[in-house]
Amino acid sequence: MKFTPKIIISLAITFFVSASLAYAIVPSTSGGLVSPRAETLTEKKTAGFGQFTDEPKTEACPLNGKLYSKSEKTLWEARRPILAMIENDIHARPQSGLASADIVYEAVAEGGITRFMGVFYCGAQADTAKVAPVRSARIYFVNIAAEYNNPIYMHVGGGNCSADAASGQCTSNKKAFALEELVKLGWRKAGGNDFDTIGDIGIPVMKRDYQRLGAGVEIATEHTYVGYLSYAWREAEKRGFNNLMPNGKTWLSGVKLWKSGTSDIVGQPAQNIKYDFWANYQDFTVDWKYDPTIKEYQRNQGSVAHLDLETSKQITVPNIVVQFAKEEGPLDEHKHMFYTVIGEGTGMYFSGGQGIQIKWKKTAQTARTIYTDLNGKEITFSPGAIWISILPIGNKVVYN
Template structure:
């Protein structure tokens, strides 16, 4: 049944449908070794004393020996679990400092390039109620084209800090030019002496929708800017991931999500996700068609979708720039395996990562896979059906 949810309401979901979900083991790639469940063998012994007058019978198994032990999933040697996807990745990749790239999401900039390889994508409203992406990549050195790259906003810094990433942008809201150093956010602005090193302009699109970068160029730009390309030894992860995929045991079945950011005449920028039971993923749709990666033609699909409801408001300048109250707490939704759950988020300060909690107040554990995060304002309407 279709329901419209207005997020200024005090209660986000009135009814929680109880779904008994069995644990579903995720399929590993050829590089992964699937985890197996080992059942303890039951050893039976013949009683030392027996009467010849009694009929022979099978000995009773010792109940204490019937318990089975759980075995941790096995991953290949030299691999670890990614703190960005919860999936096995090479140790070398896991040490790399990720990048958080501001990506243009105007219709004239679509489809974008390289988003297929992002681990996490934020979508947030900007001036004019259009949206912009901040795409977080950790394994990016072989990605040949990413973009179009656009300018940064103040809350993009929060997204980058949350993921311990280098913020990559081409221009910025000038009011934040000093914020990077104040909060300790490493960044590279393409409109600088590094422009030709880090970016290029394609000839098939017009400015400002034609600025691109690549993994090779990003690494060279970071080296020239003297920005570390490896993570510090201790980095607090934003997300907690399950070792094995699970379907939530509580929540409401939801097959379709629609967030109408900007609907004006023939310009319809509605963020949509359709659940695919076969792949257990959410296919991304915008501008009334599947959102694909320009280079591969593949539709963008995600294991997890988070909706972060926050105070997003206009700042009051002539350009109509928006800002987001990202420090504090708020409500939201978590969607995975066709189930939608109410959640809350909390962020203590700019240097502390945002933490997510389930309806019982326990830290939220995501299914292993890629995650999309939609930031919406308190008054934004969301369709869950």
């Protein structure tokens, strides 16, 4: 057949019409119809994590003192942090993004399974930064998030009333009402800073990726939500949640910053640290090993190296805090837990191969948690990531 200009134009029209019809009837992997542009935005060519590698690291992160480039500082100064809930089920490992968090909080979510809340600000300014798997909120994490001066809070659902369909009565204990607490804070509303997929957040900020662990690796639906931080910051900007508060002051001016610098602790040798959240839950046993060449602790959990999926490297941090808190639960049929993180208590601080006993105090929901030595002097953190594990009072921490 000879392809005349008229035939070529006809074939082209047929192709585009067919493609449009196919798109109209086939749902996206997120479970609903979205624009093709929204689906492909996250697949664009990017500069990646190495985009600032060659720039001098001269600018200290206000959250932990680690040095970054001027380009990264320019980006974080125009934004406020994203606090993302990341799960730790053994079938969801390895996670994405924990290695780029400035601060990580860790506590049991339910059934002895721990969950993380990463604070992403300075270390996540690469345009490929993403976090996964994003999971549900817990009230004690919300109480900690509240000390970050109205950050972007990223999650997928959370503890709530869970009313019984027949009786209308709540099936959850009131102490577990995380979503209701987000409403009280003023975060959970249309166009708010509560970024939840069962609220008003979707693609491209968050979407499901059933192949996040690789082609051919089957994972359950609950382990598939990925948060794309660059798109989250763009959405936050659209909603008015940038570096400025309604009163014109900067976001950072409303946060009590921890001290960072040369750590001057003199304690007991702590080259190796080990602890459990719950007894007989070995998959969640944590042990840290100090590497003097990089002056950071290497994290292991369940007796294997804890890797970040995006870097394929073991997670390392120079600062470890163990915070002992009162544990209550399971509170209800959903196995919700509650940890008292508003108040005061004791803990341990590890850095530079040394460990000391500490105290912690948080006077109100929006007040900053302050860590001090036993004499009341505020801890000076070594520059770099800070990992905070919240353990039940009475748990043992073994170190040597």
